[in-house]
Amino acid sequence: MAQTLDDLPPRAALAEIARDFHARGWMAGTAGNLSARADDGHFWITASGMPKGRLDELDFLLVRVKDGEVVERVRPENKPSAETAIHRAIYALFPAARACLHGHVVTAAIAADRAKKGAKSLRLPAIEMIKGFDIWQQNPKVDLPLFENHLDVAKIARDIDARFKKTKPAVTALMVRAHGPTIWGASLQQAYNRFEILEYLLRYQAQARAR
Ligand SMILES: CSC[C@@H](O)[C@@H](O)C(=O)COP(=O)(O)O
Numbered sequence: 001m002a003q004t005l006d007d008l009p010p011r012a013a014l015a016e017i018a019r020d021f022h023a024r025g026w027m028a029g030t031a032g033n034l035s036a037r038a039d040d041g042h043f044w045i046t047a048s049g050m051p052k053g054r055l056d057e058l059d060f061l062l063v064r065v066k067d068g069e070v071v072e073r074v075r076p077e078n079k080p081s082a083e084t085a086i087h088r089a090i091y092a093l094f095p096a097a098r099a100c101l102h103g104h105v106v107t108a109a110i111a112a113d114r115a116k117k118g119a120k121s122l123r124l125p126a127i128e129m130i131k132g133f134d135i136w137q138q139n140p141k142v143d144l145p146l147f148e149n150h151l152d153v154a155k156i157a158r159d160i161d162a163r164f165k166k167t168k169p170a171v172t173a174l175m176v177r178a179h180g181p182t183i184w185g186a187s188l189q190q191a192y193n194r195f196e197i198l199e200y201l202l203r204y205q206a207q208a209r210a211r
């Protein structure tokens, strides 16, 4: 087995993550989309509508960050993820982001349901695992940015762009209400680790509230 996901070619790593997330219920059916930067101006992203437990390296398209143009597709029938605009926003906002992972996670959707109407963030529990987001404070007050879901995905992407241009998020993650989390990282392995950690934090919070 490769030492880390970053030792694999990006599309192989993304297909492996998709199988893993599917098995854990975070990419049920065709839900979720994954991408990795190929170079500063382009990223590989999952084709739209594919069963995420069964991707292979041909199920990715190369997209240009600045205008969303598809510059390479192996299977002519493939279209880029319906949520490509969100990945483009993240890569344009954060030059250090090398990977961006979106899933549909029950714990996260329920946490967002609990938030007040109009709430702009979810407070994360101040437990040891928060250090996985590189936060090294005693009892930190860390907020996960929360966005409204819209049928028009470009509108979600514009909201993300507008908010993050004004205020940098405390974590490399965001949540779209009634939809799912998107997590990015300085490497594929870091994005994967942080996705797991965010799910752990929200699961901890739900279980702590229920006890
Ligand atoms: C199960 S439908 C989910 C989609 O609407 C969407 O939210 C999603 O995550 C996957 O879309 P895709 O176009 O396959 O990348």
Ligand SMILES: [Zn+2]
Pocket: 031, 032, 033, 083, 102, 103, 104, 179, 180
């Ligand atoms: Zn989605």
